[in-house]
Amino acid sequence: DIQMTQSPSSLSASVGDRVTITCRASQTISNYLNWYQQKPGKAPKLLIYSTSTLQSGVPSRFSGGGSGTDFTLTISSLQPEDFATYYCQQSYSTPRTFGGGTKVEIK
Amino acid sequence: EEQLVESGGGLVQPGGSLRLSCAATGFSFSDYAMHWVRQPPGKGLEYVSAINSDGTIKSYATSLRGRITVSRDNSKTTLDLQMGSLTAADTAMYFCARRGPGLALDIWGQGTMVTVSS
Numbered sequence: 001d002i003q004m005t006q007s008p009s010s011l012s013a014s015v016g017d018r019v020t021i022t023c024r025a026s027q028t029i030s031n032y033l034n035w036y037q038q039k040p041g042k043a044p045k046l047l048i049y050s051t052s053t054l055q056s057g058v059p060s061r062f063s064g065g066g067s068g069t070d071f072t073l074t075i076s077s078l079q080p081e082d083f084a085t086y087y088c089q090q091s092y093s094t095p096r097t098f099g100g101g102t103k104v105e106i107k
Numbered sequence: 108e109e110q111l112v113e114s115g116g117g118l119v120q121p122g123g124s125l126r127l128s129c130a131a132t133g134f135s136f137s138d139y140a141m142h143w144v145r146q147p148p149g150k151g152l153e154y155v156s157a158i159n160s161d162g163t164i165k166s167y168a169t170s171l172r173g174r175i176t177v178s179r180d181n182s183k184t185t186l187d188l189q190m191g192s193l194t195a196a197d198t199a200m201y202f203c204a205r206r207g208p209g210l211a212l213d214i215w216g217q218g219t220m221v222t223v224s225s
Contacts, residue, residue, distance in 0.1 A: 001169055032209070032210065034209060034210075034211035034212070036152075036212075038152075042217075043202055043215035043216065043217055043218060044144075044152065044202070044212070044215055045215070046207070046211050046212060046213045049207075049208050049209030049210075049211035049213075050208070050209035050211075053208070053209060055208075055211075055213065087151065087152050089152075089211070089212075091209060091210035091211055094157065094166040095154045095166065095167075095168050095169060096142070096154050096157070096210075097154055098144075098151060098152040098153065098154065099151075100151050101151040101152070
C-alpha cells in the first residue's frame, strides 16, 4: 500500500495568513493527488483533484502543486470558513490511501 | 441535486455483522464507480472499499479483506457494504462517495455510524 504522510499534523494561523500543507507519498503517484476539507460533524468536501485542479465552486485562494512524491496545498489568505481539517489522498493505485490530516486552527 | 444517503448503521456486538446501504439520487448512478470510506471517532479518513460502475471490479482495504463485501444494484441506484466479524476497531462513521474527476471522491453522503460494543 502507498503511505501518505502529511505535515504538519496541526497548525495555528490567523485570518489573512498564507498557509501551506505538505503531503508526501511513499512512492511516486504521478499527479494522482487529491485534497479534501472536513469540518466537524460533516462529510469531507473535495477541494482539489489531480494535484492542482480546483473542484467547481472552490475559491481561488486554494491552490495545489507538486508531482511524483511531494505535494502541497496552499491557502493564500486564510478566511474564517477555512478553519478545518485537510486530508490528502492518492488515487494512483488501490487502496486509495489518505494522509493523516492537518488541522488548521485559529491563532 | 446529486445526493448520497447512507443507512444501516447502529450498535452491534463484537463478532456480529451489519449491512450498510447508500442510496444515490440526482445523477446517473450506473456511470460512476463508488467508494466506502470510514472515520473512527476523532481520527482520520480510511479507505474501505471501491466498486466500478458495473460492479465487476471490487477492491478492499488490506486490513479488511475477507470480512467485507461491496455490491451495487444499478437498477435501484444503491450501494451496499456487508461487514462481518466486527470488532471495536470497526467503530466508525462510514461514508459512501462517488468517484469523479481525477479519480477523486466528489460527492459524499452524510455518513452512518457503526458502533461495535457489548
